[in-house]
Amino acid sequence: MTTAIDLHLLNLAVYNRLETDAQGSAVRAALASGATSVIHAEMLRTTKPDRPFVAFRAGAMTGASRDVRIPTWTWFVYDDREKGYYRIGSLISLIEAAYMAAAISVSTIAIDRIEVTNVGAETIDDPLQLLVRSIQLAAYVL
Amino acid sequence: MSTRGFEQVIQGITDLEQDIIEGLFRGLVDGAEALEADAKATSAYSGMSGATRASTTAYAVGPGHNSTSKIDQARDTAASLLDGFEGHDGKPFLEEKPGPDGDSLMVVLTVPTSYANTLETARGGEKSFIGPEMDKHAGSLFEAANRGVRQVLK
Numbered sequence: 001m002t003t004a005i006d007l008h009l010l011n012l013a014v015y016n017r018l019e020t021d022a023q024g025s026a027v028r029a030a031l032a033s034g035a036t037s038v039i040h041a042e043m044l045r046t047t048k049p050d051r052p053f054v055a056f057r058a059g060a061m062t063g064a065s066r067d068v069r070i071p072t073w074t075w076f077v078y079d080d081r082e083k084g085y086y087r088i089g090s091l092i093s094l095i096e097a098a099y100m101a102a103a104i105s106v107s108t109i110a111i112d113r114i115e116v117t118n119v120g121a122e123t124i125d126d127p128l129q130l131l132v133r134s135i136q137l138a139a140y141v142l
Numbered sequence: 143m144s145t146r147g148f149e150q151v152i153q154g155i156t157d158l159e160q161d162i163i164e165g166l167f168r169g170l171v172d173g174a175e176a177l178e179a180d181a182k183a184t185s186a187y188s189g190m191s192g193a194t195r196a197s198t199t200a201y202a203v204g205p206g207h208n209s210t211s212k213i214d215q216a217r218d219t220a221a222s223l224l225d226g227f228e229g230h231d232g233k234p235f236l237e238e239k240p241g242p243d244g245d246s247l248m249v250v251l252t253v254p255t256s257y258a259n260t261l262e263t264a265r266g267g268e269k270s271f272i273g274p275e276m277d278k279h280a281g282s283l284f285e286a287a288n289r290g291v292r293q294v295l296k
Contacts, residue, residue, distance in 0.1 A: 041266025055266035060277040072277050076266040118273075126260045134263065136273075 005069060005109055005141060011058045013106045014073050014114070014137065015040075018054060023101040027054070027094045030087070041076060048128060052079040052087050054095070059136070069141040072117070078130045085122050088133045092119055095135050104139070112140040161294045163205070167247055169290020170202035173283040174249050180275055181251055187261060187269035190230060193223040194253050194261065197234075204247035217254040224255070232257040249283055251276055 018024040019038040031037035032050035039049060041057040059072035075095055077088045099114045120134035178200035189195055197220035201212045213236065220234040235256040242248040251272050252258070262270045 041268065044265040044268070057267050060274050062278060062281045064281075070280075074267060074273075076263070120263070123259055123263050125264050126257075127264050132263055134267070 004065075005061075005071075006106075007058070007061070007071070009106050010071060010109055010111075010139075010141075011073070013104045014058075014139075015056050017098055017104065018056075018075070018095065021098070024098045027091065027098050030091055030094055044128065048130075051083070051130065052077065052091060054078070054091065063141075068112075070138050071141060072136060072138045074134050074136045076125075076132050076134050078125065078128070078132050081124070081129065081131055083131070085131055085133065088122075088131060092133060092135050099137060110142040112142055114139045158294075162291055163245060163247070165290040165292075165294035166287045167202055167204050167207060167290065168293070169287040170204075170247055170249050170283060172290070173279070173286030174200040174202050174251075176282065176286070177249065177251055177275060177279045180279065181271060184271040184275065186271035186274070191223050191227040191232070193220045193227070193232065193234075193255055194258070196220070196223055197255065198251070198253050200249065200251040202247060202249050203241055205245055208241075209250065213252070213254060216252075220253075220255050230257070247287075 015038075018027050019035050028034045028038070031052055031054065033053075037049055037053035039047070039053060039055050041055040044055055055076040055078065057074050057076070059074055061069055061071035063069040077091045077095070079085070079088050096116050099116070104111050104114055114137050116135060117138045118134070118136040120136075122131065122133055124130070125132045178198060181198045181200060182195055187194070197216040199212055199216035201209045203209050217234045217236055224232055224234060233256045234254055235258075236254050253261075253272070258272070262272055267273070
């Protein structure tokens with residue numbers, strides 16, 4: 001790695017895969033309000049979208065600057081408690097498929113691939129009183 | 143080569159394998175200490191009782207090395223800070239999880255409270271620190287394990 005990574009561009013590309021990219025259309029179709037149901041997790045301080053919805057948070061980026069860098073992202077998939085985890089489970093699969101369908105492309109950043117590195121356990125978001133499950137992604141940036 | 147000599151070679155290789163596993167483990171113990179220190183110092187949340195920060199614990203487990211004393215100590219720490227605390231209804235909490243299989247080694251970062259999972263997931267991981275710290279330390283844990291092996295081989 002010889003150039004600095006523009007994390008804004010990288011995060012935007014990963015986020016847009018579900019909000020606007022053609023590869024994310026099946027995810028949007030399964031959400032309550034299409035692209036409107038794709039939000040940044042920080043918005044959950046003030047909003048509670050119709051369910052199901054997905055919330056995005058960028059995580060740590062590991063790796064020294066001369067090595068392969070590994071940025072991480074998490075999608076939190078939410079639904080109403082009375083719905084159970086059925087729709088959440090389906091959305092987890094659709095999200096994984098959206099990233100496998102085609103590589104993320106960002107100018108000046110060479111991304112080898114994006115992989116699912118973890119799917120969180122079924123749990124309840126206490127403050128929101130909603131069911132939630134997370135899917136973590138990692139990229140290998142050369 | 144005599145039969146006895148061959149057996150000695152095999153025994154030497156077997157002993158070396160065990161020494162390498164022990165070296166890996168010692169390296170991971172060092173790596174877990176650094177992980178715990180960083181996790182305790184996180185600014186991801188502010189806390190109310192102090193129990194989460196004080197009872198955050200990281201440790202290595204593997205063949206012949208269990209985590210009983212470390213996790214029990216962390217639970218006792220959480221209990222001492224939550225006993226009589228009225229800011230929320232959190233309690234010390236431990237849940238048994240399967241350990242590593244066979245010769246595998248594992249590093250665990252956890253908080254033995256009933257609300258640790260909530261802290262990780264609430265509002266899209268707003269106050270999450272266990273997952274992010276593990277992500278951040280993945281590379282350094284690998285390096286720590288390598289250092290442990292190099293100590294055996296030098």
